[in-house]
Amino acid sequence: xxxxxxxxxxxxxxxxxxxxxxxxxxxxxxxxxxxxxxxxxxxxxxxxxxxxxxxxxxxxxxxxxxxxxxxxxxxxxxxxxxxxxxxxxxxxxxxxxxxxxxxxxxxxxxxxxxxxxxxxxxxxxxxxxxxxxxxxxxxxxxxxxxxxxxxxxxxxxxxxxxxxxxxxxxxxxxxxxxxxxxxxxxxxxxxxxxxxxxxxxxxxxxxxxxxxxxxxxxxxxxxxxxxxxxxxxxxxxxxxxxxxxxxxxxxxxxxxxxxxxxxxxxxxxxxxxxxxxxxxxxxxxxxxxxxxxxxxxxxxxxxxxxxxxxxxxxxxxxxxxxxxxxxxxxxxxxxxxxxxxxxxxxxxxxxxxxxxxxxxxxxxxxxxxxxxxxxxxxxxxxxxxxxxxxxxxxxxxxxxxxxxxxxxxxxxxxxxxxxxxxxxxxxxxxxxxxxxxxxxxxxxxxxxxxxx
Amino acid sequence: xxxxxxxxxxxxxxxxxxxxxxxxxxxxxxxxxxxxxxxxxxxxxxxxxxxxxxxxxxxxxxxxxxxxxxxxxxxxxxxxxxxxxxxxxxxxxxxxxxxxxxxxxxxxxxxxxxxxxxxxxxxxxxxxxxxxxxxxxxxxxxxxxxxxxxxxxxxxxxxxxxxxxxxxxxxxxxxxxxxxxxxxxxxxxxxxxxxxxxxxxxxxxxxxxxxxxxxxxxxxxxxxxxxxxxxxxxxxxxxxxxxxxxxxxxxxxxxxxxxxxxxxxxxxxxxxxxxxxxxxxxxxxxxxxxxxxxxxxxxxxxxxxxxxxxxxxxxxxxxxxxxxxxxxxxxxxxxxxxxxxxxxxxxxxxxxxxxxxxxxxxxxxxxxxxxxxxxxxxxxxxxxxxxxxxxxxxxxxxxxxxxxxxxxxxxxxxxxxxxxxxxxxxxxxxxxxxxxxxxxxxxxxxxxxxxx
Numbered sequence: 001x002x003x004x005x006x007x008x009x010x011x012x013x014x015x016x017x018x019x020x021x022x023x024x025x026x027x028x029x030x031x032x033x034x035x036x037x038x039x040x041x042x043x044x045x046x047x048x049x050x051x052x053x054x055x056x057x058x059x060x061x062x063x064x065x066x067x068x069x070x071x072x073x074x075x076x077x078x079x080x081x082x083x084x085x086x087x088x089x090x091x092x093x094x095x096x097x098x099x100x101x102x103x104x105x106x107x108x109x110x111x112x113x114x115x116x117x118x119x120x121x122x123x124x125x126x127x128x129x130x131x132x133x134x135x136x137x138x139x140x141x142x143x144x145x146x147x148x149x150x151x152x153x154x155x156x157x158x159x160x161x162x163x164x165x166x167x168x169x170x171x172x173x174x175x176x177x178x179x180x181x182x183x184x185x186x187x188x189x190x191x192x193x194x195x196x197x198x199x200x201x202x203x204x205x206x207x208x209x210x211x212x213x214x215x216x217x218x219x220x221x222x223x224x225x226x227x228x229x230x231x232x233x234x235x236x237x238x239x240x241x242x243x244x245x246x247x248x249x250x251x252x253x254x255x256x257x258x259x260x261x262x263x264x265x266x267x268x269x270x271x272x273x274x275x276x277x278x279x280x281x282x283x284x285x286x287x288x289x290x291x292x293x294x295x296x297x298x299x300x301x302x303x304x305x306x307x308x309x310x311x312x313x314x315x316x317x318x319x320x321x322x323x324x325x326x327x328x329x330x331x332x333x334x335x336x337x338x339x340x341x342x343x344x345x346x347x348x349x350x351x352x353x354x355x356x357x358x359x360x361x362x363x364x365x366x367x368x369x370x371x372x373x374x375x376x377x378x379x380x381x382x383x384x385x386x387x388x389x390x391x392x393x394x395x396x397x398x399x400x401x402x403x404x405x406x407x408x409x410x411x412x413x414x415x416x417x418x419x420x421x422x423x424x425x426x427x428x429x430x431x432x433x434x435x436x437x438x439x440x441x442x443x444x445x446x447x448x449x450x451x452x
Numbered sequence: 453x454x455x456x457x458x459x460x461x462x463x464x465x466x467x468x469x470x471x472x473x474x475x476x477x478x479x480x481x482x483x484x485x486x487x488x489x490x491x492x493x494x495x496x497x498x499x500x501x502x503x504x505x506x507x508x509x510x511x512x513x514x515x516x517x518x519x520x521x522x523x524x525x526x527x528x529x530x531x532x533x534x535x536x537x538x539x540x541x542x543x544x545x546x547x548x549x550x551x552x553x554x555x556x557x558x559x560x561x562x563x564x565x566x567x568x569x570x571x572x573x574x575x576x577x578x579x580x581x582x583x584x585x586x587x588x589x590x591x592x593x594x595x596x597x598x599x600x601x602x603x604x605x606x607x608x609x610x611x612x613x614x615x616x617x618x619x620x621x622x623x624x625x626x627x628x629x630x631x632x633x634x635x636x637x638x639x640x641x642x643x644x645x646x647x648x649x650x651x652x653x654x655x656x657x658x659x660x661x662x663x664x665x666x667x668x669x670x671x672x673x674x675x676x677x678x679x680x681x682x683x684x685x686x687x688x689x690x691x692x693x694x695x696x697x698x699x700x701x702x703x704x705x706x707x708x709x710x711x712x713x714x715x716x717x718x719x720x721x722x723x724x725x726x727x728x729x730x731x732x733x734x735x736x737x738x739x740x741x742x743x744x745x746x747x748x749x750x751x752x753x754x755x756x757x758x759x760x761x762x763x764x765x766x767x768x769x770x771x772x773x774x775x776x777x778x779x780x781x782x783x784x785x786x787x788x789x790x791x792x793x794x795x796x797x798x799x800x801x802x803x804x805x806x807x808x809x810x811x812x813x814x815x816x817x818x819x820x821x822x823x824x825x826x827x828x829x830x831x832x833x834x835x836x837x838x839x840x841x842x843x844x845x846x847x848x849x850x851x852x853x854x855x856x857x858x859x860x861x862x863x864x865x866x867x868x869x870x871x872x873x874x875x876x877x878x879x880x881x882x883x884x885x886x887x888x889x890x891x892x893x894x895x896x897x898x899x900x901x902x903x904x
Contacts, residue, residue, distance in 0.1 A: 148600055177734045178690070182634035238630070282629045 001333035003027050006157035009034060009141060010123075011131050011169050015052075015107070016301030016318040017162035018114035021123035022065050023326055031123040032154075034143065036130040041115060045108035048192055048281050051223035051231040052110065053078070053102040053210070053312035055400040061319035064326065067117060074109050076224045077101035082209035084263060092209065097389075100401050102210070102312060104223040106231060134159065134172040139296040158336060159297045162318075165286050167303030173293060181288045186308060186362060188218070189244055189280045190235050196269045197228025204267050205230060215260055218242060219365065222264075232268060244280050283308045285355050289348055292340035300325070304344075305351035310361035311399060313354050317406070321347055353406040357399060357413070377420050380433050384442055391446055392416070419445045453785035455479050458609035461486060461593055462575075463583050463621050467504075467559070468753030468770040469614035470566035473575035474517050475778055483575040484606075486595065488582040493567060497560035500644060500733050503675035503683040504562060505530070505554040505662070505764035507852040513771035516778065519569060526561050528676045529553035534661035536715060544661065549841075552853050554662070554764060556675040558683060586611065586624040591748040610788060611749045614770075617738050619755030625745060633740045638760060638814060640670070641690050641732045648721045649680025656719050657682060667712055670694060671817065674716075684720060696732050735760045737807050743796040747788035750795065752777070757803035762813035763851060765806050769858070773799055805858040809851060809865070829872050832885050836894055843898055844868070871897045 005028045010017045013035035021031045054075060062068045079101040081093040095102060119125060132151060133142040139159050144151040161169025174181055195204055203224055205211055211222040211230070217237060222230040237243040242260075247253050250272040257265035265271060286306035292298040301318030325343050332338040364374075385392040395413035398404055422445055423429070423438065432438055457480045462469045465487035473483045506527060514520045531553040533545040547554060571577060584603060585594040591611050596603040613621025626633055647656055655676055657663055663674040663682070669689060674682040689695040694712075699705050702724040709717035717723060738758035744750040753770030777795050784790040816826075837844040847865035850856060874897055875881070875890065884890055 178637040180636050182636075184632050184634075185630040 001330055003029070003329060004334050005029050008032070008158045008160065009139075009154065009156040010160045010162055011035075011141070012161070012163035012167075012303070013037075013040070013111075013115055013125055013127065014162060014164060014301070015111055015114055015315050016322065017160075018111070018118040018123075019061065019065075019319060020160055020162060020300060020322050020325075021118040022067070022114075022121050023322055025118070025121040025123055026065060027329065031118075032156075033118070033123055033125045034129050034131055034141070035125070035127050037127065039115070039125070039127045040108060041112045045106075048279050049107040049231070050190065050192070050221075050233045050309050051225070052105045052107055052315050053223070054105055055102045055312065055316055057313075057316040057320040057323075057403055059103075060403055061323040064323060070117070071105070071110065071113070072103075074113060074226055075103035075105045076207060076226060077103050078208055078210045078224070080209050082206055082211045084211060084213040086215075086260075086262075095210075096397050096401050100397075101208075102400060104210070104225070106225050109226070131163075131168050134169055134297070136172060136176075136293040136297050158295070161297065161299040161303045162301050164302045165284055165306035167299065169297065170288060170299055170303050173290075173297070173299070174288070179288065179290070181286075183284050183286045183306075185282050185284050186359075187237055187239070188235050188362070189238050189282055190233050191244075191275065191280050192278050193232040193234060193271065193274050194269050195222055195230035195232055195264075195267045201228045203228050203230065213261055213264060214365070218260075220261055220264065238280070238282075247275070250276070285359055287352060287355060289344070291344040291348065295336035295340060298325075298340050298343065304347070305355060307351075307355045307358040308362050309358070310365060311354065311358040313358060313399060313406075317351065317354050320350075320403075350406040353410040354399070357395070357406065357410055373424065376430065376433060377424055380423065380438070381416070381420065383434055384439065387439070388443075391443070415449055419449065453782055455481070455781060456786050457481050460484070460610045460612065461591075461606065461608040462612045462614055463487075463593070464613070464615035464619075464755070465489075465492070465563075465567060465577055465579065466614060466616060466753070467563055467566055467767050468774065469612075470563070470570040470575075471513065471517075471771060472612055472614060472752060472774050472777075473570040474519070474566075474573050475774055477570070477573040477575055478517060479781065483570075484608075485570070485575055485577045486581050486583055486593070487577070487579050489579065491567070491577070491579040492560060493564045497558075500731050501559040501683070502642065502644070502673075502685045502761050503677070504557045504559050504767050505675070506557055507554045507764065507768050509765075509768040509772040509775075509855055511555075512855055513775040516775060522569070523557070523562065523565070524555075526565060526678055527555035527557045528659060528678060529555050530660055530662045530676070532661050534658055534663045536663060536665040538667075538712075538714075547662075548849050548853050552849075553660075554852060556662070556677070558677050561678070583615075583620050586621055586749070588624060588628075588745040588749050610747070613749065613751040613755045614753050616754045617736055617758035619751065621749065622740060622751055622755050625742070625749070625751075626740070631740065631742070633738075635736050635738045635758075637734050637736050638811075639689055639691070640687050640814070641696055641734055643686045643688070643696075643727065643732050644730050645684040645686060645723065645726050646721050647674055647682035647684055647716075647719045653680045655680050655682065665713055665716060666817070670712075672713055672716070690732070690734075699727070702728070737811055739804060739807060741796070741800055743800065744792035747792060750777075750792050756796075756799070757807060759803075759807045759810040760814050761810070762817060763806065763810040765810060765851060765858075769803065769806050772802075772855075802858040805862040806851070809847070809858065809862055825876065828882065828885060829876055832875065832890070833868070833872065835886055836891065839891070840895075843895070867901055871901065 007030045008024055010021055010031060010033045013033050017033055021033050024031050059068055062071055079095055083091050083093060115125065129143045131141050131143050132147055139156045141154050141159065142151040161167050163169055173179055198204055205222065207224040213220040218235055220232060220234050222232045224230055239245045247256055253272045253275045257271060284306055285308055288304065291304045300321045302314065305317065307314055324346055328339045328342050381394060385394055395409050398409035398412065399406065419442065423442055426432060426438060426441060459482045460476055462473055462483060462485045465485050469485055473485050476483050511520055514523055531547055535543050535545060567577065581595045583593050583595050584599055591608045593606050593611065594603040613619050615621055625631055650656055657674065659676045665672040670687055672684060672686050674684045676682055691697045699708055705724045705727045709723060736758055737760055740756065743756045752773045754766065757769065759766055776798055780791045780794050833846060837846055847861050850861035850864065851858065871894065875894055878884060878890060878893060
């Protein structure tokens with residue numbers, strides 16, 4: 001269904017804001033994008049980002065507006081984890097089936113390109129313009145230098161809040177009665193570090209891997225960039241024995257890496273300088289409802305559902321929001337109230353599901369990776385899934401390589417977990433994990449599930 | 453331990469703010485209480501309050517500063533529920549043992565008296581003065597006519613945020629990183645109505661009862677006032693078949709009461725006028741952490757832990773906060789950082805527990821009161837508790853008539869629930885509920901619990 005062209009504001013020029021601008025320009029709407037920050041194309045990146053892992057949902061949303069090939073140019077496929085465990089040789093874990101990969105992209109590089117593309121499509125960007133207030137029923141926004149300065153007023157037909165986890169637009173919705181809201185920080189923070197390219201421009205580590213140095217309560221990861229560098233992220237508790245709190249001098253930082261990351265520390269450029277120059281960032285799960293106000297205002301992406309980054313789905317979920325909105329515009333045309341209402345009802349359970357899955361991945365990472373029973377369970381699942389790919393699709397694959405709803409992945413994952421709980425009770429499981437007998441047990445349990 | 457006198461601001465002149473002022477004046481501190489609203493002693497009450505049910509924790513906190521007798525004067529003991537079920541004669545349920553009661557107090561009457569008492573103790577009240585900003589590390593507050601007007605600056609040694617569920621002080625703390633926060637509204641709203649006294653000033657219903665007209669998804673309650681009137685509260689879903697949304701005319705309001713509350717509707721004064729004049733209020737569970745900022749700022753009462761009113765513990769929990777703070781001042785003296793830190797660590801689990809218990813009571817009320825299995829379970833528990841008062845103290849009594857931690861009540865309640873789940877599986881339980889056999893089963897299950 002076509003839509004009557006409207007005058008629309010998007011608050012936030014991040015990845016979701018720029019992609020939404022492109023989608024809405026395709027439909028002929030007049031688009032103004034506001035951002036309180038300067039144009040990211042004119043400044044140095046902030047040094048507080050984890051590289052993105054674009055997977056199926058993200059690519060699907062880009063493809064729909066013809067941007068897939070363009071963005072592939074700045075992405076590097078990672079088809080496996082490279083596990084750097086101390087005192088063990090490096091080993092690899094495939095993410096999916098042959099040909100399946102997640103794609104590493106620098107957030108800054110992608111954001112710059114997306115803004116270029118949105119501008120080329122006719123969207124107008126107003127950088128350095130801070131939105132201080134939003135009149136929800138009138139779809140007005142008020143901008144100005146400061147909260148107490150003179151404000152400029154704009155009126156639109158619709159407003160999209162794409163202004164991230166600490167959204168100003170949501171902040172305004174939050175003041176209304178009966179707005180459900182939660183923000184939960186985890187006790188782990190992160191810091192960006194860099195592994196530069198070799199002198200010939202090549203990557204210092206395997207470039208088609210997501211590198212992980214798991215250390216129980218903390219870990220280091222590295223994702224490749226197209227310039228030959230890797231963006232590293234150190235995840236470490238804020239407080240406690242081994243923690244950001246306890247690394248306050250260059251000597252302590254150096255020693256921390258020497259003890260825990262001896263094999264990689266020499267590759268990390270300006271290790272101790274960056275450690276103290278780059279900020280330590282917090283991670284939050286933010287949930288809220290409703291996401292929309294009548295036919296006037298809608299939250300999209302992190303402003304509606306911020307998640308911890310341990311499933312690599314933040315951007316993918318935001319891009320999928322846009323895809324869903326677009327489908328609903330086809331269905332409901334000019335009935336924006338119907339579009340917004342169907343959008344929030346359809347997306348909310350899925351946003352909650354990916355929030356839960358992401359949080360669980362964090363818990364798993366920090367508590368279970370050293371648990372031999374857990375590793376055996378994962379091995380059995382993998383073995384069975386490889387043999388019966390139509391009977392057992394792992395949750396990771398459902399989330400990453402499919403476009404089925406996140407909520408379905410979570411529900412099926414929970415069923416699989418119950419089955420595996422039974423399976424792990426099997427006598428002498430350590431030696432019988434790949435037997436015909438065990439296989440029959442799993443098949444039986446799967447049949448039982450289906451029957452109930 | 454004595455404390456060096458400090459200059460302290462309390463934001464909010466509600467029940468918790470005024471009682472805290474009295475406690476701190478006893479210790480010789482200089483106290484200024486700010487409230488954005490006018491002096492409640494000079495205005496008509498707002499018509500949006502549920503009468504308070506003061507129980508053990510509240511009385512204990514009042515007694516400590518010698519106010520128990522003073523406040524008893526304006527309170528009426530309720531030793532039982534009076535259940536008004538359609539097509540059944542009125543029946544009563546005792547709250548506790550002989551001599552145990554909860555006490556009905558009008559929020560407005562109590563608040564006026566508490567402010568009088570706080571003023572008499574030397575606290576200075578600044579009404580109609582809105583706090584717009586708080587400088588947490590400097591313990592400064594900024595007040596003014598509006599957010600954009602000129603502000604007046606005050607500096608204190610410590611600031612207490614007693615400004616309720618939508619606390620401005622907390623709002624400021626919330627903007628900091630790593631502040632956990634959630635607000636969850638329930639789908640039921642409430643509205644205040646009034647049953648006036650008889651012409652001779654006596655009560656129209658039994659004055660020593662908490663009157664309930666349970667109707668499944670909604671209910672009416674009435675609590676006695678000392679002037680012979682009852683404050684009624686109608687709890688009703690916002691939306692749905694029988695809901696506030698669907699009562700929009702006086703005729704519909706009249707009809708609603710005629711159908712669902714035929715026995716009481718004539719007693720309710722100005723029924724249809726009040727229905728539309730009084731606001732429909734929402735109910736929220738609010739949790740957050742931390743509650744304090746260094747040695748400077750602390751949240752007390754609803755600003756730290758707002759709960760739904762179905763356990764009648766909101767004010768009691770707030771008063772208990774003050775009692776705990778006072779105990780910690782004895783322990784830590786002038787070390788306010790230690791006081792604040794111990795306070796939040798001690799109170800947070802108990803605040804979470806009473807939030808959970810209150811929410812469960814709401815769920816119970818709306819879904820289980822008509823369930824015969826549930827009623828049988830309650831009957832068995834009561835029977836057993838009466839016979840073995842040292843082995844089985846019901847959760848309600850632990851919360852209401854003791855000062856043991858809420859978290860303990862919740863934990864023991866969960867254990868009791870597990871035991872009752874087993875008990876209810878007993879064959880022919882409907883007829884054997886008061887047999888020796890069943891009694892032995894419960895005793896055995898209790899022993900098992902202890903062993904594990």
